[in-house]
Amino acid sequence: xxxxxxxxxxxxxxxxxxxxxxxxxxxxxxxxxxxxxxxxxxxxxxxxxxxxxxxxxxxxxxxxxxxxxxxxxxxxxxxxxxxxxxxxxxxxxxxxxxxxxxxxxxxxxxxxxxxxxxxxxxxxxxxxxxxxxxxxxxxxxxxxxxxxxxxxxxxxxxxxxxxxxxxxxxxxxxxxxxxxxxxxxxxxxxxxxxxxxxxxxxxxxxxxxxxxxxxx
Numbered sequence: 001x002x003x004x005x006x007x008x009x010x011x012x013x014x015x016x017x018x019x020x021x022x023x024x025x026x027x028x029x030x031x032x033x034x035x036x037x038x039x040x041x042x043x044x045x046x047x048x049x050x051x052x053x054x055x056x057x058x059x060x061x062x063x064x065x066x067x068x069x070x071x072x073x074x075x076x077x078x079x080x081x082x083x084x085x086x087x088x089x090x091x092x093x094x095x096x097x098x099x100x101x102x103x104x105x106x107x108x109x110x111x112x113x114x115x116x117x118x119x120x121x122x123x124x125x126x127x128x129x130x131x132x133x134x135x136x137x138x139x140x141x142x143x144x145x146x147x148x149x150x151x152x153x154x155x156x157x158x159x160x161x162x163x164x165x166x167x168x169x170x171x172x173x174x175x176x177x178x179x180x181x182x183x184x185x186x187x188x189x190x191x192x193x194x195x196x197x198x199x200x201x202x203x204x205x206x207x208x209x210x211x212x213x214x215x216x
Contacts, residue, residue, distance in 0.1 A: 010048065025037040068213050090151070091193070097186055105180045107152075107173045107178075
């Protein structure tokens with residue numbers, strides 16, 4: 001287990017802020033109130049810490065398998081038209097990331113990055129039908145060695161206020177390496193060719209770099 005680098009500044013500022021409140025309460029409150037406030041402050045900092053945790057996981061997948069890029073719950077499995085880059089009907093698999101999930105996102109398959117784009121936008125709740133087209137989001141398209149295209153879209157939600165994505169066009173996509181980070185959760189959509197064999201079901205809880213979404 002380690003902490004993600006995207007949390008360094010937030011964790012430092014949060015620690016100093018909460019420490020200041022703790023010191024102030026020590027000098028201004030009765031003992032029982034000080035203990036109660038201190039307990040709350042520790043719990044708040046522990047919650048912030050878990051936002052940025054990165055557990056160690058070993059990937060076990062074959063070349064044609066698409067691994068889960070995010071922790072969360074499967075909330076969409078449907079055939080839709082993808083209008084931004086692929087311009088074809090695809091399988092869409094959406095993973096909702098709650099504030100309690102790991103927020104780092106990973107490349108789901110080996111290949112080459114052929115397209116990246118960041119879109120500023122709104123902060124609708126992640127399950128809103130228009131969140132995938134109107135919210136702040138980033139799009140990364142990977143082309144496998146066999147010429148299959150896989151699109152991964154990070155989508156901000158009502159709580160998430162910043163998407164970090166590291167993909168650059170023409171760089172290698174290595175399954176299980178970091179694609180990006182969504183601060184405080186939200187949603188990741190994966191678009192796959194129609195011939196893909198889907199391995200997950202609605203409502204399933206999945207883990208990044210561990211569970212298999214589909215086979216190409």
